[in-house]
Every structure is written in C-alpha cells, then in structure tokens.
Amino acid sequence: MMHLWLQIILNGLLQGGILGISALAFSLQWGVMNLINLAHGSFQILAAYLALVLLQRLGLDPFLAMPLVFLIFFAGGYLLQFGIINRVVSGNLFMTLLLTYGLDFVLANSMILLFTADYKSVNTSYANSSWHLLGLQFPIVRTLALVFLLILSLLLWLFLEYTRAGRAIRATSMSTEPARLMGLRIPKVYALTFGLSSGLAAVGGIFYGLSNAFSPAAGGPLTVGAFVVTILGGVGTSWGPLVGGIILGVLDAVGSVILGPTYVNVITFGLLLLILILRPNGILGRAAA
Amino acid sequence: MRKPSKRAGWLGVAALSLTLILAGCGSAATGPSSTGNSAGGTIKIGAPDARTGSLANEGKLVHDGYTLWQNLINKQGGLKVNGKKYKVEVVFKDDQSNPTNSASLTEQMYTQDGIRLFLSPYASPNIFSATTVAERHKVPMIAAGGGAKSIFTRGYKYVFSSYPYSGEYLGSVLDLLATKGIKTVAFLHADDLFSQEADQGGEAYAKSHGFDVVYSAQYPSNATDLTSQLAQIAQKKPDALIGTGHFQEAVLLVKEAKQMNVNFKAIAFTVGPSMPSFAKTLGKDSEGILGASLWTPDLPYKDSVFGTAANYAKLYKEAFGVEPDYHSAMASAAAEMMGLAIEKAGSTNPQKVRDALANLGTVSLFDGTFTVEANGSISGLKLPVIQVQNGQTVTVWPGDFSKNLKDMPLPAWNKRQ
Numbered sequence: 290m291m292h293l294w295l296q297i298i299l300n301g302l303l304q305g306g307i308l309g310i311s312a313l314a315f316s317l318q319w320g321v322m323n324l325i326n327l328a329h330g331s332f333q334i335l336a337a338y339l340a341l342v343l344l345q346r347l348g349l350d351p352f353l354a355m356p357l358v359f360l361i362f363f364a365g366g367y368l369l370q371f372g373i374i375n376r377v378v379s380g381n382l383f384m385t386l387l388l389t390y391g392l393d394f395v396l397a398n399s400m401i402l403l404f405t406a407d408y409k410s411v412n413t414s415y416a417n418s419s420w421h422l423l424g425l426q427f428p429i430v431r432t433l434a435l436v437f438l439l440i441l442s443l444l445l446w447l448f449l450e451y452t453r454a455g456r457a458i459r460a461t462s463m464s465t466e467p468a469r470l471m472g473l474r475i476p477k478v479y480a481l482t483f484g485l486s487s488g489l490a491a492v493g494g495i496f497y498g499l500s501n502a503f504s505p506a507a508g509g510p511l512t513v514g515a516f517v518v519t520i521l522g523g524v525g526t527s528w529g530p531l532v533g534g535i536i537l538g539v540l541d542a543v544g545s546v547i548l549g550p551t552y553v554n555v556i557t558f559g560l561l562l563l564i565l566i567l568r569p570n571g572i573l574g575r576a577a578a
Numbered sequence: 579m580r581k582p583s584k585r586a587g588w589l590g591v592a593a594l595s596l597t598l599i600l601a602g603c604g605s606a607a608t609g610p611s612s613t614g615n616s617a618g619g620t621i622k623i624g625a626p627d628a629r630t631g632s633l634a635n636e637g638k639l640v641h642d643g644y645t646l647w648q649n650l651i652n653k654q655g656g657l658k659v660n661g662k663k664y665k666v667e668v669v670f671k672d673d674q675s676n677p678t679n680s681a682s683l684t685e686q687m688y689t690q691d692g693i694r695l696f697l698s699p700y701a702s703p704n705i706f707s708a709t710t711v712a713e714r715h716k717v718p719m720i721a722a723g724g725g726a727k728s729i730f731t732r733g734y735k736y737v738f739s740s741y742p743y744s745g746e747y748l749g750s751v752l753d754l755l756a757t758k759g760i761k762t763v764a765f766l767h768a769d770d771l772f773s774q775e776a777d778q779g780g781e782a783y784a785k786s787h788g789f790d791v792v793y794s795a796q797y798p799s800n801a802t803d804l805t806s807q808l809a810q811i812a813q814k815k816p817d818a819l820i821g822t823g824h825f826q827e828a829v830l831l832v833k834e835a836k837q838m839n840v841n842f843k844a845i846a847f848t849v850g851p852s853m854p855s856f857a858k859t860l861g862k863d864s865e866g867i868l869g870a871s872l873w874t875p876d877l878p879y880k881d882s883v884f885g886t887a888a889n890y891a892k893l894y895k896e897a898f899g900v901e902p903d904y905h906s907a908m909a910s911a912a913a914e915m916m917g918l919a920i921e922k923a924g925s926t927n928p929q930k931v932r933d934a935l936a937n938l939g940t941v942s943l944f945d946g947t948f949t950v951e952a953n954g955s956i957s958g959l960k961l962p963v964i965q966v967q968n969g970q971t972v973t974v975w976p977g978d979f980s981k982n983l984k985d986m987p988l989p990a991w992n993k994r995q
Contacts, residue, residue, distance in 0.1 A: 293809055296838075300805040307802070398630050406634035408825050410833075410859040417836040417863055428805070428837035501802050502829035502859055506632035506675075510800045542806045550797035550807055551769060 296425055301542030302535055303428065306435030307496060309534025311511055312518035313441060314490035320525015321462040321482045322378055324385050328393035329490060329515055330508030335396060336362060336491035337498025338404055341411050351411050351495050352433075358495060359488040366487025371480040378479060379465070393508060400505035411498040434496045438531055441489065446527035458482050462525060517561050523571025532572055536560075620665045621657060621926055623916060624687035626699040626708055631675025633700050635825075636905050640700045640723050642898050643909025644668045647917070650883060650893065657917050660924045668913070673699050673708075680708040688715050694928040695920070697912055700905070702726035702744075702771050709737045717928040718919075718935055722912035723905065726771045730955040736928075738935050738954040740912035740945070742961065744772050745779025747870045748820065750961045751846045752784050754868070754975045755818055758986050760844060764793035764816040766807060766831070768823035773799075776848050776870075777822040792816045799824060804831055808840045817987075818844040825850050829859050836863055836991045843987030844868060846963075852903055857969040862994060864966045866985030868974070871964045873904040873911075873945045876973040883914055884944040911945040 311333060318324045326332075339358050343349040349357075370378075373392075377384040410416070420427040449455040460468045461478045469475055497503065497511065522533025537557060544556040564571065625644055628637025648668045656663035669687065673679040680699045687693040694717045698705045702724030712719035713734045721729060721737065725744040729737065755763070763784055767777035774796070784791055792814040795807060808831070811819065819842045821831050828850030835845070850856045851869025875891035884890040890910065894902035915935065920926060923934035938950045940958070948956040963975035965983065973979045 293813055296809045297806045300803070300809065304803040304805070401630060401634055406638065407855045408635070408829065408853075408859060409855070410829060412859065412861055417833045419837045419839065426838050428834070431837075497802075500833070502826040504632075504635065504826070506634070507800075507826070509632075510802070514802075538803075542803075545797075546806050546810055550795050550801070550804070553801070554798050 292424060297542050297546055298539055299425055299427070301539035303431035303435055303538070304542060305531075305535035305538025306438045307431060307500060307534075308514055308518050308538055309522075309530040310434050310438045310441070310496055311490075311493040312515040312522070312530040312534060313438070313445070313493065314486035314488075315512070315515035316519040316522065316525060316530050317445070317482060317486040317489065319519060321458055322479055323382065324374065324378055324483075325382070325389070325516075326486075327386060327389040327512055328396055328508070329389075330511030330513075331393045331396035331400070331505075332362070332366075332487060332490045332508075333494030333497055333511050334503055334505060334508045335400060336494030337411060337503050338400060338409070339491070340495045340498055341409055344411060344413070351413065351499060355492060355495060358491045362491035363484040363488040365484075366490075367480045367484030369487075370483030371476060374483065375476045375479055379475075393512075397505050397508060404505060406504055406506070408502045408504045409498075410502045411495070413499070416499050428500075430496065430499045434500070437492065437496070438534070441492065442528055442531045445489075449527060454481060517557055520561055520571055521564055523574030526571070526573045529571055529573045536572070619656075620667050621659075621695070621920065622691070622693050623666060623668050623695045623697055623913075624684065624691070624693035625668050625670050625697040626673040626680045626683040626687075626704070627670045628675040628700045628704070629670070629672035631673075633675035633704070636723065637675065637700045639903055639905035640909040641670060642894070643722065643902075643906035644670075644697055644913050646894055646897055646906070647883070647910045647913035649897065651917060654883070657920050659920060659926065664926075666917070668697065669693060673704060675701075675704070677703045677707040680704040681711050684708045684711040684719075688717065695916060695926065695931060696720070697909075697916065698722055698724070700724070702729060705729055706771075709734060712736050716932075718916075718932040720912040720916050720935070722909040724772065725775075727775055727955075728771065730951075730953045734954065735936075736932050736954075738915065738950065739956055740908050740915060741872065742948075742956060742959045743779070744775040745782075747776045747848050747872075747961065748780030748822070748846075749783050750963050750975050751820065751868060751870050752780065752787060752789065754963050754980065754983075755844055755846075756787060756789075757980065758844065758983075760789075760817040762790045762792045762814070762816040763818045763820055764811045764814065765791060765795075766793075766804070766811075766819070766821050766823070767796055768799045768801070768827060769796050770799050770824075773822045773824075773848070780820060780822065797823070797827075799827075801827060801830070803834075805834050805838055808834055808838045812838065812840040816842065818842055818846065820846050821850075822848045825853060825856070828856065832860055832863055832867065839991055841988070841990045845988065846870065851966050852964050852971055854901065854903070854971075857966050857971075863991075865968070865994070866988045867966050869964045869966070869971070871904050871962050871971075871973075872959070873907040874962045874964055874971070874973040875902070876979065877946065877962060879942065879944050879946050881914070881943045883917070884910065887944050890944050907945050911943050914943055915941070 315329045340351045343354045415429045518533040522529025627641045656665045671683040696719035698721040700723035705721045705724040718736045721739040725741040767773045828847040846868035848870045852871045857864045877887045880886040919934040923930040940949045946959045948959040964971040965974045974983045
C-alpha cells in the first residue's frame with residue numbers, strides 16, 4: 290500500500306513537470322506584458338507537429354531537434370509580437386484577448402489544413418518506456434520533463450536576474466513608463482519576451498507531443514492548464530510554474546485516487562479559487578500590491 | 579506613437595487573408611443557394627457537418643460517407659420517386675464542431691434554403707441540438723454519429739438513426755472475452771454522454787454475464803495523465819481493461835500502461851483501435867488491442883446500392899483513397915435509409931418521408947440487418963469486434979471471425995519486441 294502511494298505521489302510530481310513546462314511561457318507573457326495568450330496551447334501543438342515532421346522526414350530525434358524548434362519559435366514569436374501583438378498590447382486587456390483568441394483560431398485551423406485533423410503522437414523508441422528505480426516506475430519522457438523544467442526555470446531566473454536583456458524585461462514588467470524614460474525600447478523588449486516565451490512554449494509542446502496524442506484542436510485544454518498553474522505559482526515568477534505545476538500535479542494525482550478521477554477538475558479549480566481568495570498573487574507572487 | 583513597420587503591415591495582410599481563406603473553406607461546401615427540395619430534378623438533403631473544430635476528424639468520415647452515397651445514387655441515375663428519377667444533393671454546412679451551430683445551421687437550411695430532409699452532424703451533443711430544430715419544424719433527420727439514448731427518449735417523432743444505442747457497444751467485446759476465460763475486468767471511462775452510456779451498458783452487461791468488475795472510474799474528457807488510475811488498477815490485477823473514451827485517451831492509456839508496466843490479458847476500447855491512426859500513433863504497442871466496432875468490410879451483409887460490405891470498402895477507397903472506418907459506413911447507411919424512405923414514400927414531402935421511415939420495419943443493408951423502433955432508434959444490429967494485427971484492423975467477432983484472434987492473452991509489455 291505504501292508503495293502504491295509513493296508511486297502515485299511520484300506520478301503527480303512528474304505530471305507537475307509536464308504542467309509546469311507548459312506554463313513557463315504563459316507565465317512569462319502574462320507577467321511581463323500583461324498578455325493572456327489564448328493561443329498558447331496552439332503554439333505548443335504546432336511545436337509538437339514540427340518535432341513530428343522533423344522526426345519523420347529527417348529522422349531527427351525530438352530532443353536533438355529541440356534547439357532548432359526553440360530557435361524557429363523564438364524567431365516566429367519575435368516577429369509576431371513585433372508586427373501584430375505590439376499594436377494592441379498596451380491597450381485594453383480585452384483587445385489582447387480578442388487578438389490571441391483570433392490567432393488561436395487561425396493556428397488551429399491552419400494546422401487542420403496542413404496536418405489534417407487526425408491524431409498524431411511523436412513516437413520514439415523511448416517515448417513509452419520507463420526507468421525502474423527503488424521499485425518505482427519513472428516514465429522517461431515525464432521524468433525528463435521535470436528535469437528540463439528545473440533547468441529551464443534556473444536558466445530563466447539567471448537570465449532575468451543577471452543579464453542586461455533580462456533586467457530590461459524585469460524593469461518593463463514593473464512599469465513601462467519609467468522603463469521607457471530610462472531609454473528602453475518597449476516594443477523590442479516585448480518582442481524579445483514573446484520570442485523567448487514562444488521558444489519555451491515550443492519545448493513544452495515537444496514534451497506534450499511525446500507523452501500524449503494530439504490533434505490541431507488540442508490546444509485549448511493546454512491553455513487552460515497553463516492558466517491554472519500560472520495563477521497557482523504566481524504570475525511572472527521564474528519558479529512559479531515549477532511550484533504551481535508540482536502542487537497541482539500531486540494534488541490531482543492523490544485526489545483522483547482518494548475521490549476518484551471524476552473530481553480532478555473540481556480539485557484543480559477549487560484550488561484555483563482558494564489561491565485567488567487567500568493569495569491572489571500566487572504562492573510565489575509578491576503579497577498584495 | 580509607434581511607427582507601423584512595413585513588415586507588420588504584411589503580416590497583418592497575411593493573417594487577414596489566411597482568415598478569409600479559412601472562412602471561405604467553411605462556406606464553399608454549401609454551393610449555390612438552393613430553391614427547394616426537388617427543384618430542377620434534384621432532391622436536396624441538408625447536413626450540418628464538422629468540417630473544422632475538435633470533431634473535424636470524425637466529421638470528415640461522416641461527410642465522406644454521405645458523399646459516397648450521393649455520388650453512387652446519382653451514378654445509378656438517381657432516386658426513383660413515382661416512376662421518375664431524381665438526382666440527390668447533400669448540402670453541407672460547417673458547424674465547426676459546435677452543437678449550437680449545428681442547430682442554427684439546421685434552422686438556416688430550413689428557412690433560407692428551403693431544405694426539408696436532413697442527415698445529422700457528427701457526435702451526440704450536436705445531434706441532440708440539431709434534432710431539436712428538425713422536430714420543431716416537423717422535418718425528418720436521420721442521425722449518423724451518435725448513439726446516446728437521450729436523443730431518443732424525448733418523445734420526438736421526426737428523428738431516426740443508423741446507430742445502435744451507445745450502451746450496446748461493448749456487448750460483443752464482452753462476449754468475446756468470455757470465450758477466452760476472462761473473469762475480472764477494470765472499466766475506465768470519460769465523462770461525456772456517449773462514453774458514460776457505453777460504459778454503463780458495458781458494466782451492466784458484464785455483471786449480468788458473470789464477469790467480476792473489480793474497478794470502475796470516470797475521468798474528465800481530455801485527461802492528460804491516467805498513471806495513478808493505472809497504478810490503482812494494477813493492485814487489483816484484473817484480466818482485462820476496457821476503456822470507453824476518446825481516441826487520445828485510448829492512446830494515453832496504452833502509452834501509460836506500458837510506462838507503468840501494467841499488464842492485462844486483454845485491452846479493449848470503444849473508440850480508437852478501429853481508426854487507422856491508432857496503430858500508426860502507437861506502433862507495435864497497439865498490437866493485439868481489441869476495439870468495439872459498428873461495421874467492418876468483412877461482414878457478410880449486402881444491399882442493392884453498395885453491394886456487399888467489401889464492395890462498399892472498395893468504392894470508398896476508390897473515391898477517397900483510404901479504407902472506410904465505421905463512422906463512414908454508418909453515415910452511408912443513414913443516407914441510404916433516407917433514400918429508401920423517399921422511394922417508399924414516393925415523395926419528398928417531409929411528413930410522408932417521416933412516415934415511411936417510421937414504417938421501414940426490419941431492413942437489411944450493407945451494414946447489417948436492423949429494425950427501426952417506434953422512438954426512431956434501431957435494434958438488432960450485430961456488432962463486430964476488431965483487433966490490431968500487424969498495424970491493420972482484423973475482424974475477430976462475431977462467430978467464425980474469432981479464429982482470426984491472436985495474442986490472447988496479450989504478451990507482457992517487457993516481453994514484446
């Protein structure tokens with residue numbers, strides 16, 4: 290029995306890795322630009338398709354393809370922010386919601402045209418395998434997702450804390466006017482942020498593609514998941530997605546066994562409500578501003 | 579303040595034109611505006627369909643099923659109504675997989691396009707809402723793509739179906755498992771209407787046929803992690819796992835069962851294995867998995883329009899380049915029922931066609947022999963079971979087909995190549 294619970298808590302931790310790595314980009318966009326990117330899930334699905342195409346056409350392993358996919362998404366995200374999103378991002382929040390909602394539509398339906406609505410999965414020899422350790426099963430992809438999340442969170446934190454560009458992003462996220470007066474070019478900072486987060490979203494998407502079957506319409510639930518994890522962990526914090534993802538993953542896993550899997554959504558959104566009431570800025574967020 | 583760059587302008591134009599192209603795709607299928615049911619010697623039949631959105635996959639299968647019937651009837655000269663032959667045209671409108679749109683498009687086709695005969699969109703929720711409109715206007719709609727019982731328990735008089743109740747899907751699978759000495763079963767199902775009904779029907783059938791149901795749970799649709807449920811199931815050591823949900827969850831369960839090294843003598847799903855992408859997505863891990871199905875090309879049934887089930891498969895492959903799956907066949911069968919009723923009624927008058935449908939009684943089509951019930955549903959269809967073998971689906975039930983069974987019990991995950 291003890292062993293079962295250890296495995297269930299481990300499953301929750303690893304699911305936390307998948308959830309957290311998906312929320313990393315979403316949290317950054319929200320925290321820095323006050324942009325709730327409703328197309329976030331579709332970005333991830335697009336990255337999963339790209340990884341699949343690279344695997345099938347060029348035989349490129351998804352983990353080797355990751356830097357390339359990151360760069361493509363960085364460039365695409367940079368241009369998208371610079372060309373389109375910057376036009377509305379400083380305005381009403383409603384406008385950015387509308388724009389990213391439209392973007393999600395265009396992305397999802399373009400993917401149906403390009404890849405058909407058929408379900409796909411990035412299937413490598415190790416995608417369904419596990420490591421056995423201490424009598425527990427460590428599914429390879431999920432374990433790596435948690436490891437990558439730890440590394441990426443650390444890198445993101447170092448980048449934001451210690452580099453010039455990172456400090457520019459943080460300054461802009463605190464307040465745009467003073468940042469502008471200090472000589473920062475806000476549209477460029479925003480484009481850099483969106484590029485970076487698009488790259489991170491793509492990494493999350495590859496992990497999703499390895500661990501689940503996906504179709505062009507699968508983006509919606511991913512966006513909702515990232516939304517919940519971001520609020521739990523704290524908007525715009527480097528470590529928030531990790532903390533939020535793990536808490537949500539473990540609670541869902543344990544709760545789904547005690548109460549039954551039907552109640553997973555009740556647990557998830559109950560937790561969300563609780564956090565919004567008790568700590569509106571998230572677990573790692575600064576206390577009420 | 580900001581100076582709009584040229585590149586930004588082009589991106590905007592590109593995005594806008596892409597949107598327009600996509601919007602165009604939706605309406606292109608509707609064709610020229612129609613002027614009534616049999617204007618110009620053509621009988622028009624309306625069908626909201628999921629061309630885009632989350633159901634686009636199955637939506638296309640249904641679309642192709644209707645289209646195949648339409649093309650074949652027209653090639654054969656048309657439907658014979660009172661001694662005169664009429665061409666048929668199925669008018670499609672994209673409901674974007676959204677049940678609200680299914681209803682409003684049915685309304686639109688009724689009021690603006692003057693269409694009086696309908697085939698349904700895909701999936702129970704969409705059928706549920708579209709049939710409400712058909713019933714209100716007293717025009718018949720034949721459902722192909724949902725067997726939810728609740729569609730037929732509303733006392734409606736204008737709704738018919740080519741699908742059996744969802745609750746009957748698992749009967750054949752359990753019959754097969756019983757012959758292989760399987761005693762204990764774990765059930766896992768999604769929380770949508772179809773999966774709930776299929777699971778309840780399956781569990782009730784299992785209990786009344788001597789199986790021991792050792793685990794049963796419902797998970798939310800689109801679940802992305804079921805490892806903890808599998809860990810729990812592993813403790814109970816059931817012979818078989820029966821999953822009733824959606825394609826992506828069936829794939830997830832196989833992936834995670836292997837990751838967690840949870841072994842079963844048999845694994846069966848309602849949705850998943852019968853689709854070609856199941857074996858493609860999972861590769862070798864899909865071998866030996868059973869699927870509840872409604873139709874396969876091997877079945878020994880035939881009719882005058884499509885010929886044998888095998889011939890149906892041949893025609894379908896010629897037209898669309900892929901093997902038909904049961905979604906397509908059941909859609910063709912629904913369209914065929916409409917054709918039969920029109921010919922029997924000798925009219926395209928919606929009331930007369932409705933009465934003809936209600937009085938079809940027992941019919942034999944290429945998908946089997948069934949009886950149209952008073953509430954519009956059908957009964958008596960013998961459902962096949964399929965198994966994934968070498969990446970292909972093979973019919974392994976009913977009756978003699980069971981000699982095709984392989985890998986029973988399934989080899990353990992770590993014993994597979």
